[in-house]
Amino acid sequence: MGEEVSNKQIILKHHVTGNVKECDMELKKTTIKLNVPEGSNALLLKNLYLSCDPYMRSRMSKTEGSYIAPFTPDAPIMGIGVAKVLESGDSNFQKGDLVWGMTGWEEYSVVTTSQTFFKIHDKDVPLSYYTGILGMPGMTAYAGFYEVCSPKKGETVFVSAASGAVGQLVGQFAKMMGCYVVGSAGSKEKVDLLKSKFGFDEAFNYKEEHNLDATLKRYFPDGIDIYFENVGGKMLDAVLVNMKVHGRISACGMISQYNLEQTEGVHNLFCLITKQIRMEGFVVTDYYHLYPKYLEMIIPQIKAGKIVYVEDVAEGLESAPSALVGLFSGRNVGKQVVMVSTE
Amino acid sequence: MGEEVSNKQIILKHHVTGNVKECDMELKKTTIKLNVPEGSNALLLKNLYLSCDPYMRSRMSKTEGSYIAPFTPDAPIMGIGVAKVLESGDSNFQKGDLVWGMTGWEEYSVVTTSQTFFKIHDKDVPLSYYTGILGMPGMTAYAGFYEVCSPKKGETVFVSAASGAVGQLVGQFAKMMGCYVVGSAGSKEKVDLLKSKFGFDEAFNYKEEHNLDATLKRYFPDGIDIYFENVGGKMLDAVLVNMKVHGRISACGMISQYNLEQTEGVHNLFCLITKQIRMEGFVVTDYYHLYPKYLEMIIPQIKAGKIVYVEDVAEGLESAPSALVGLFSGRNVGKQVVMVSTE
Numbered sequence: 254m255g256e257e258v259s260n261k262q263i264i265l266k267h268h269v270t271g272n273v274k275e276c277d278m279e280l281k282k283t284t285i286k287l288n289v290p291e292g293s294n295a296l297l298l299k300n301l302y303l304s305c306d307p308y309m310r311s312r313m314s315k316t317e318g319s320y321i322a323p324f325t326p327d328a329p330i331m332g333i334g335v336a337k338v339l340e341s342g343d344s345n346f347q348k349g350d351l352v353w354g355m356t357g358w359e360e361y362s363v364v365t366t367s368q369t370f371f372k373i374h375d376k377d378v379p380l381s382y383y384t385g386i387l388g389m390p391g392m393t394a395y396a397g398f399y400e401v402c403s404p405k406k407g408e409t410v411f412v413s414a415a416s417g418a419v420g421q422l423v424g425q426f427a428k429m430m431g432c433y434v435v436g437s438a439g440s441k442e443k444v445d446l447l448k449s450k451f452g453f454d455e456a457f458n459y460k461e462e463h464n465l466d467a468t469l470k471r472y473f474p475d476g477i478d479i480y481f482e483n484v485g486g487k488m489l490d491a492v493l494v495n496m497k498v499h500g501r502i503s504a505c506g507m508i509s510q511y512n513l514e515q516t517e518g519v520h521n522l523f524c525l526i527t528k529q530i531r532m533e534g535f536v537v538t539d540y541y542h543l544y545p546k547y548l549e550m551i552i553p554q555i556k557a558g559k560i561v562y563v564e565d566v567a568e569g570l571e572s573a574p575s576a577l578v579g580l581f582s583g584r585n586v587g588k589q590v591v592m593v594s595t596e
Numbered sequence: 597m598g599e600e601v602s603n604k605q606i607i608l609k610h611h612v613t614g615n616v617k618e619c620d621m622e623l624k625k626t627t628i629k630l631n632v633p634e635g636s637n638a639l640l641l642k643n644l645y646l647s648c649d650p651y652m653r654s655r656m657s658k659t660e661g662s663y664i665a666p667f668t669p670d671a672p673i674m675g676i677g678v679a680k681v682l683e684s685g686d687s688n689f690q691k692g693d694l695v696w697g698m699t700g701w702e703e704y705s706v707v708t709t710s711q712t713f714f715k716i717h718d719k720d721v722p723l724s725y726y727t728g729i730l731g732m733p734g735m736t737a738y739a740g741f742y743e744v745c746s747p748k749k750g751e752t753v754f755v756s757a758a759s760g761a762v763g764q765l766v767g768q769f770a771k772m773m774g775c776y777v778v779g780s781a782g783s784k785e786k787v788d789l790l791k792s793k794f795g796f797d798e799a800f801n802y803k804e805e806h807n808l809d810a811t812l813k814r815y816f817p818d819g820i821d822i823y824f825e826n827v828g829g830k831m832l833d834a835v836l837v838n839m840k841v842h843g844r845i846s847a848c849g850m851i852s853q854y855n856l857e858q859t860e861g862v863h864n865l866f867c868l869i870t871k872q873i874r875m876e877g878f879v880v881t882d883y884y885h886l887y888p889k890y891l892e893m894i895i896p897q898i899k900a901g902k903i904v905y906v907e908d909v910a911e912g913l914e915s916a917p918s919a920l921v922g923l924f925s926g927r928n929v930g931k932q933v934v935m936v937s938t939e
Contacts, residue, residue: 310872320841320870485865498663504868518861522828525847525877527654527663532875534868 255288262329262359262368263573268315272512273581277313278330278574285361287339294343296360296370298336298352301596304384305577305589306332306418310511320536329357335373335383337596344365353383358573360593363522371544375552385418385588386551386562389537390473393505394422395547396491396540401503401533402479406431411474411492414483414508415456416443416563418588423481424453425560437488439583446586450561476500484509486517493521495568512581563587598631605672605702606916611658614860615739620656621673621917628704630682634887639677639685639713641695641705641747644939647727648920648932649675649761649840653854663879672700678716678726679705680939686710694719696726701916703936718895728761728931729894729905732880736848737765738890739883744846744876745822749774752816757826757851758799759786759906766824767796768903778815780831782926789929793904808834819843827852829860836864847874855924906930
């Protein structure tokens with residue numbers, strides 16, 4: 254029997270409608286026995302970094318038939334994290350391994366889904382990167398851009414939420430591909446980052462633009478070949494009328510809509526026909542078979558400083574609710590991570 | 597110099613906003629010299645059948661930057677028709693040839709776009725079919741279903757505007773492919789036709805359904821693999837929540853929206869992501885290279901009675917405005933054609 258230690262958790266108090274607030278979550282002090290149940294193939298994890306991701310909002314609603322099960326009230330919030338294996342009932346993992354996968358928002362977790370965890374082999378990069386550029390958001394940018402958008406050199410690319418966990422990478426991938434790329438974000442600081450750090454050709458603060466259609470025409474006088482959709486709503490409507498014939502839209506997220514009880518209507522879908530646009534939603538897990546190939550490409554680029562990644566790291570499990578809520582107002586600059594422990 | 601004869605025309609009086617009405621068009625009596633201008637490669641055509649197609653509504657608006665130029669006020673309406681060549685300045689065509697292509701709503705037309713016309717080789721089928729099953733709508737159904745939707749045996753297919761020029765064929769193609777297919781239409785007569793004549797597994801009158809979501813769940817308890825989109829608006833919203841994972845939507849038309857000055861908003865696009873749906877707009881002209889292959893497939897099926905086609909034929913050029921307007925209230929049963937002359 255393992256040692257019993259204290260285990261702080263962030264629990265969801267109740268299902269959420271409308272804007273998610275910090276008070277929808279609370280810190281709960283519990284204890285945990287540091288062992289894996291006899292005969293189980295579970296992993297006992299010490300959580301190091303937790304990822305705050307927009308999709309988590311939908312798990313906070315009590316939605317029937319969603320693509321992903323709602324969170325259980327009074328239980329810890331679940332999310333992707335980087336963790337250290339303290340004990341393993343699965344022979345594929347050993348004590349001391351570093352892993353990433355779906356864990357709990359707590360100090361220690363016992364997870365029974367070890368087969369969904371990825372072992373971390375390269376530790377020569379910040380460990381937190383496995384919640385971002387080397388994890389789910391990185392694969393999202395990679396699969397969404399290269400696989401869904403079928404980009405070609407010289408094409409014009411627009412990325413919304415462009416300084417976020419996924420968008421900052423899409424912009425850099427687009428530049429590597431020889432595309433012209435413009436990003437939108439919600440503050441001057443982010444817009445500066447897009448141009449100075451991530452190499453976007455142009456960037457704008459959507460909050461300061463009163464006519465998004467005119468804005469897009471300014472940056473894309475000949476139209477948009479590829480739209481990497483992270484926000485939905487009004488931006489999508491403005492993009493549709495500015496797409497080129499045979500344009501492609503990869504629908505990755507629609508963060509502007511997640512807190513709305515009634516989503517905004519999109520009015521310009523007829524453009525799909527007139528411009529023969531392909532709009533395709535995707536879920537990154539469909540592309541996880543490409544993960545080894547992706548790591549092989551991206552890790553050398555990171556080490557050579559050719560691809561950069563900006564994180565917004567909140568310290569301590571206590572800061573997690575605020576960090577998560579901040580995503581929806583765009584308070585984070587770069588990928589939002591919560592550091593629970595450094596080892 | 598050719599003989600000068602009277603040439604009745606249907607002209608568009610002015611650009612249209614909102615519902616198109618018969619009085620937006622008028623019959624004009626003109627004359628025409630029955631010859632092709634010296635040295636030109638034009639065709640002099642006697643128009644036999646004219647096609648009424650929903651896309652024509654967008655040419656009646658004064659829309660800048662549309663995919664197809666607006667009609668010119670005071671000039672004859674342009675549309676697809678079957679015609680006889682009376683004189684040809686293009687060596688690819690001879691006097692007496694039957695052709696189909698973009699002609700004028702008038703008795704005789706001189707067209708300078710002979711390269712866009714198709715010669716009619718098989719006259720063992722009703723000539724009017726070249727405005728429908730053997731023409732643009734047929735190719736639309738063929739390309740939209742087989743090329744855009746990537747159907748597989750056993751999949752579930754939903755077709756809106758299912759008794760129309762395109763929908764009735766999509767349903768029959770889906771059955772040939774071994775799919776389960778349901779259609780929606782706007783009257784009992786059309787619903788009966790879908791089931792008794794075109795072989796749809798089920799059909800419903802959308803005007804009698806107060807909750808389209810519930811209706812679709814009744815016919816597709818396990819969801820929809822393929823939606824052949826002809827209508828847009830509320831139907832699209834209801835379909836989105838009933839699609840299966842990895843479903844496909846071919847956006848062919850959105851007739852419910854064409855007369856609206858402000859289109860309805862579509863609210864459920866987030867389903868594209870959660871269900872990883874591909875929604876793709878297409879324009880049939882992108883697929884005209886497949887036309888010979890299509891004819892080779894479809895003509896024997898027609899002759900063998902395995903594929904049927906229902907037309908709604910209005911007699912006389914005078915009836916064309918009313919026939920066109922009727923499309924938008926669904927007055928037509930089957931493909932709407934105007935017979936101008938039988939030879």
